[in-house]
Amino acid sequence: MKNITRRKFNKIMGTFGTVSALETLGRGPTLLLAAERHVVVVGGGFGGATAAKYLRLMDPNLKVTLVEPRRSYFTYPFSNQVLGGMKTMEELTYSYKNLQRKYGINVIHVAAARINAVSKTVLLQDGKSLTFDRIIVAPGIDMRFDQIENYKPEDTDFIPHAWKGRSATLRLLQQLESMPNGGIVLICPPALPYRCPPAPYERASLVAHYLSQHKPRSKILILDAKEQFPKQALFSAGWKSLYGRMIEWFNGSAGGLILRADAKNMTVETEFGIEKGDVINLIPAQWAGRIARASGLSDESGWCPVDQLTFESTLLPGIHVIGDSAIAGVMPKSGFSANNQAKVTAAAVIALLKGKEPTSYSISNTCYSFLAPDYAIYVTAEYQLSGRELVKIKGSGGVSPLNVDLSVRHSEAVSAQRWYDSITQDMFG
Amino acid sequence: MPTLYGKSLEYIEQTMQEYKSDNRPSTIMHRIAKGYTLE
Numbered sequence: 001m002k003n004i005t006r007r008k009f010n011k012i013m014g015t016f017g018t019v020s021a022l023e024t025l026g027r028g029p030t031l032l033l034a035a036e037r038h039v040v041v042v043g044g045g046f047g048g049a050t051a052a053k054y055l056r057l058m059d060p061n062l063k064v065t066l067v068e069p070r071r072s073y074f075t076y077p078f079s080n081q082v083l084g085g086m087k088t089m090e091e092l093t094y095s096y097k098n099l100q101r102k103y104g105i106n107v108i109h110v111a112a113a114r115i116n117a118v119s120k121t122v123l124l125q126d127g128k129s130l131t132f133d134r135i136i137v138a139p140g141i142d143m144r145f146d147q148i149e150n151y152k153p154e155d156t157d158f159i160p161h162a163w164k165g166r167s168a169t170l171r172l173l174q175q176l177e178s179m180p181n182g183g184i185v186l187i188c189p190p191a192l193p194y195r196c197p198p199a200p201y202e203r204a205s206l207v208a209h210y211l212s213q214h215k216p217r218s219k220i221l222i223l224d225a226k227e228q229f230p231k232q233a234l235f236s237a238g239w240k241s242l243y244g245r246m247i248e249w250f251n252g253s254a255g256g257l258i259l260r261a262d263a264k265n266m267t268v269e270t271e272f273g274i275e276k277g278d279v280i281n282l283i284p285a286q287w288a289g290r291i292a293r294a295s296g297l298s299d300e301s302g303w304c305p306v307d308q309l310t311f312e313s314t315l316l317p318g319i320h321v322i323g324d325s326a327i328a329g330v331m332p333k334s335g336f337s338a339n340n341q342a343k344v345t346a347a348a349v350i351a352l353l354k355g356k357e358p359t360s361y362s363i364s365n366t367c368y369s370f371l372a373p374d375y376a377i378y379v380t381a382e383y384q385l386s387g388r389e390l391v392k393i394k395g396s397g398g399v400s401p402l403n404v405d406l407s408v409r410h411s412e413a414v415s416a417q418r419w420y421d422s423i424t425q426d427m428f429g
Numbered sequence: 430m431p432t433l434y435g436k437s438l439e440y441i442e443q444t445m446q447e448y449k450s451d452n453r454p455s456t457i458m459h460r461i462a463k464g465y466t467l468e
Binding site: 412 | 461
């Protein structure tokens with residue numbers, strides 16, 4: 001069998017979406033730079049951890065600092081499985097040790113307070129500051145408390161969003177465990193755009209999986225701000241066959257839109273009246289993480305506009321924004337999107353530091369959703385640049401087929417677990 | 430899905446073509462391959 005030469009390898013990898021910065025891999029230093037270049041990465045999630053690692057893989061001469069307040073990372077993808085009793089929180093928790101030891105990244109566990117694009121410094125919460133040549137910001141999302149009447153940050157202890165962070169997921173888990181058999185769970189997803197569009201419906205499925213085993217007389221009502229949702233036909237068919245009538249969905253104009261919340265009385269108010277829940281999982285509208293908004297990187301939408309070739313902010317030069325916070329054309333906000341955006345951004349940052357033209361690219365996103373432990377479905381698509389805007393490649397992508405044998409759903413569940421194992425290895429391995 | 434490591438260029442190209450034309454059983458690869466041409 002013929003082995004692939006480097007040139008051919010680059011050629012074929014170019015065909016299937018990887019970037020030309022691969023060429024810099026494994027090549028020794030050919031010239032001495034006047035000074036060591038320093039790239040700071042803010043946020044150690046799917047975007048930031050990947051960006052830090054790939055900067056070092058693509059250019060071992062680069063100094064890379066990762067600023068992340070948490071000592072370990074809990075993956076929001078797959079966290080619905082904790083609610084379904086299929087995974088423990090520990091199984092979804094990762095350490096930054098490999099990034100530090102294996103890849104020589106300077107990991108600082110402190111929050112970033114503000115980025116200054118003019119002085120090229122980032123001020124940290126402990127009063128220190130870092131100087132950078134370029135910075136990649138991947139702060140994920142923050143919840144908005146200005147869209148639903150009477151909904152305040154302190155209410156999330158009683159009506160948890162469980163949309164980021166370990167403690168919010170734990171809170172929802174405890175509530176599900178202490179609710180009575182025959183109780184009502186309200187799941188309230190927001191309008192688009194928000195992190196992980198299919199995730200509220202995966203959550204409803206896996207909560208139903210838990211309830212059907214332990215509290216089978218209970219009901220789940222999804223009160224949705226939207227008129228439709230991703231993989232809707234697949235979810236609806238799956239819910240019917242797996243859980244009978246346990247899950248009911250109400251679209252925005254049929255009483256799904258939440259106007260007001262009352263954490264004290266455990267109710268939400270819609271245009272059709274007041275709904276009471278034993279558990280209320282209110283998932284509010286979101287916007288870019290605090291550091292991005294505090295540094296002037298977001299626009300009136302609350303999200304960050306970027307040049308989608310390099311993910312450099314169109315508002316402030318030298319600052320790149322990736323992942324959930326960024327406006328990335330039609331790409332959904334997902335861990336996989338952030339992971340892929342991190343790689344093209346790492347390559348673009350290295351090119352720009354060397355005074356080279358950044359290369360165009362194509363990238364993909366796949367979102368798996370579990371409806372039960374051995375039952376999963378997917379949505380997938382490929383994206384490329386049209387001008388400086390990410391669009392879907394015509395003919396690519398789609399969702400799982402409807403009306404297939406259960407063995408197909410089972411093999412998707414196996415693929416989904418493999419996806420999780422490889423992406424977490426890619427970030428933290 | 431088979432791994433890429435150590436496979437020949439011809440093998441990879443042929444496999445992607447088979448995914449694209451639905452002549453190879455797959456879950457998501459046929460949907461991904463349809464977004465790409467030969468170059």
